[in-house]
Amino acid sequence: MHIPTSYTFSIYPMKSMNLKNLLLFLLLIGFLSCSAPKEEKSTSIESPITQEEAEQKKLILFFGNSLTAGYGIEEEDAFPGLVATKIDSLNLEYRVVNAGLSGETTASGLSRLDWFLEEEPAIFILELGANDGLRGISLDETKKNLKAMIQKVRERFPDTVIILAGMQIPPNMGQAYTATFEKMYPEVAKEEKVHLIPFLLEGVAGDAELNLPDGIHPTEAGHQIVFKTIWPHLENYL
Template sequence: MALKDLLPVFFGVAMTIALSAVARAETISLVGFGDSLMAGYQLAPDDAFPARLEQALREKGFDVTIANAGVSGDTTAGGLARIDWSVPDGTKGVILELGANDALRGIAPEETRKNLDAMVARLKQRGIAVLLAGMLAPPNMGGDYAARFNPIYPDLAKKYDLALYPFFLDGVATEAGLKLEDGMHPNSDGIGLMVERFLPTAEQFIAAVQKGE
């Protein structure tokens, strides 16, 4: 075969390699969707959980952006009402963190479950991966409430085959020194610990997103 006949083949292979490299280099766009715990209540924007997690992931070599779609005071009903327009097209994955305000207000866990289920279903329909950040009912709500509320997150993770971080405030909830004066929201040090503990789950989630799982 003459050299001129091989040129189209070489050109095609080169284009395939180039396009593959571009695809691998594409920045992964994530959204942190939640309430004040995600929004960074009373913290500087750079200290909010999405910004700190993005920084930690970039230091690990991940090319990611994490938009902050946290709204202080939001319940799962509020999240459901805004999920479609708060998560833009092109988003590859969502860290879904809602439910704390439902528990604080004593909203029926069955309603919380229904709202979270609907949000996950909508995101999945759009081809957007979900990392579910779990929550636990406050002790003052009693054992019956906790028995109905706490299983919501592992149940949904199993139903939809989601990545799950069992308790978003792990390591912070009972430590006064890691919270603001209100005794509820994490301070900067608290966010740092949350990111540290959340990071391995986030890395696994992003790796799965990159593979298209």
């Protein structure tokens, strides 16, 4: 939203006003004084735990694109938020950070990953590549970027559990490209020795009732299914 940097008001000298105009002027000033927004007091909701206590919990970092971010729905209803809710219900000593960004490719993800590695994650879930596939980006480049992100996390934090979320794409780019894309994730997981979720959108992709009108992003109900897909993989490490 653009906010003008200055406003110019023209106010006539009071002596030139007749009584009627003076009364109107005073009424206007009074109206503006009453309708001007009052300064809001900052409010906060007290958490049952302190910030220090929260930081002592082990970190689960979801790093991905709009699927992770929960495009089109509330963030807490996206699968990382559902994981956080499940963890809280079980009183596990973990906290979840959703580092999903709409439109993210593997190249842009690699460039911003350092921002999220200031703290060691106990579990790192990598969900990227779908936007590469939809844009027809070279799969050699995509694979190289996925491996580079995994290696960067491992080099900095050798004890971090790394989980790679597999993905599939529609055959828009041709059958050969689509098949190679699908095989890429098991190959990366095997070569880098990380845990693989075979297909993140299992049971959701292609179902109109579980996706937003764009046919790509899951609804709240779709994210519930995604959560059920990934939870068994996470549960092994909690």
